[in-house]
Amino acid sequence: MDQDSIFVGGGGEGYATPQRLLLKYGNRHGLVAGATGTGKTVTLQILAEGFSSAGVPVFLSDVKGDLSGIAASGSATHKLHEPFMKRAATIGLDLQYSAFPVTFWDLFGEQGHPIRATVAEMGPLLLSRLLELTEPQEGVLNVAFRLADEEELPLLDLKDLQAMLVFISENATEISARYGLVSTSSIGAIQRRLLVLENQGGAGLFGEPALDLADLMTRDADGRGRINILAADKLMASPRLYATFLLWLLSELFEELPEVGDPDKPKLVFFFDEAHLLFDDAPKALVSKVEQVARLIRSKGVGVYFITQNPADVPENILGQLGNRVQHALRAFTAKDQKDLRMAAQTYRDNPRFATEDAIREVGTGEAVTSFLEAKGIPSMVERTLIRPPSSQLGPIDAATRAAVIAGSPLKGKYDTPLDRDSAFERLKARSEAAAREAAEAGAGGSGDLAFNPDLRLDADDFKRARRYDADTPASSRRSTSGKSSSRSDSVSDAFMKSFARQIGTKSGQAVVRGILGGLFKRR
Known part of the structure; x- marks a missing residue:
């Protein structure tokens, strides 16, 4: 493998020369987009493999359960073995099957190590987003955090926050005199939303031991970056919880990691699947926060890759920062679809050999329109590309294999038992x-x-x-x-x-x- 880049695809009559993502621009962020069934998951899988092979740890969410196969090697007995080998020959790839080092995580603690954050780490802005609070209700939540901070009352889990809300409710008059009007009806609304969150299983997200970010940035004995896979198939039933958790994790990386400038390769690559959930009905303050993180986190050595059906799902200010792009087919059945297709085509550097808009409409499954940053960080001309096959297993592993991977994890036992300390x-x-x-x-x-x-x-x-x-x-x-x-x-x-x-x-x-x-x- 070329140690300076990741081979994505190309080759073949009428197709591009080999398309590569340069590792030194891996922290310049990226986009993988396309309609359902066009090959986004396979592209995500081969990018994760490429970064891992280069020694770069990866964090991604598995929203359909398909990506667990990264932990197992591809096989000559797989039904797609022959098509894979034919594709590899077409694009000039010597395909070698291999498993990759994987750490499984799960907010519910069922399909991986439990993953938690404290209420204080989550903060009032993200909690307000998670609980769908109004502006007055968010104000009450800010009062609760302020009181907890001033009185040295750690907010670690939901019962800590509930205790603070009960205190504020019992003493609304006195607290209003100090911090402004605190409505008991707003407190009641927050308490009801916390109850809904508990019923959805969200209480398991809050508590200790909280996630140590260093555990996401490890390598195996061979120097390959570990691929951290968050089991999100069940989590997707609560899309706001899913989006809020990933945004919290991204924010924590931004706040905690030191500046590294422009490294030879990223320190971590973060894939945000179903990215539209992050921006659906998001308040302006939250979108501004994401824009800030996307703009500045690359100097921390972190690359962020948004995975979504349509580039229009991502706000324009963020889309403009995504330099590495893989665009699978977009369907244009309605006037809005056609407009989105035109807008997507306009974001690429034109290639005189074909019309970008037509190419995005016409590429088949396993094909894509690609553009990666070249020397001096300039986007390459758009190319039609045959995406390479993965080296790991395509499709999910069985429960026994997953259990064996979890049992052999270097993190076994670290997060399994909840800690309820003085708070x-x-x-x-x-x-x-x-x-x-x-x-x-x-x-x-x-x-x-x-x-x-x-x-x-x-x-x-x-x-x-x-x-x-x-x-x-x-x-x-x-x-x-x-x-x-x-x-x-x-x-x-x-x-x-x-x-x-x-x-x-x-x-x-x-x-x-x-x-x-x-x-x-x-x-x-």
């Missing part, structure tokens, strides 16, 4: 219990069940008085008055005001008052 849920629960005990000890004949008393809430004036109390009263004086009141209401008020003042004055108080204000740790 927002546990800390809010502990504060609530401690505050209940403190209030019970300070009270005279109280019930001792103060942590869940809905009448013990501050209004905005109380909030302001608490700030003045903290500013004007010496710490020694505040400590000395914690238990002097003789009535139940006075003792609770004094204890409460003392704790609340500490909450907004410093972080050292750890907001014990939250326990008195409501049932912080009830899951709803």
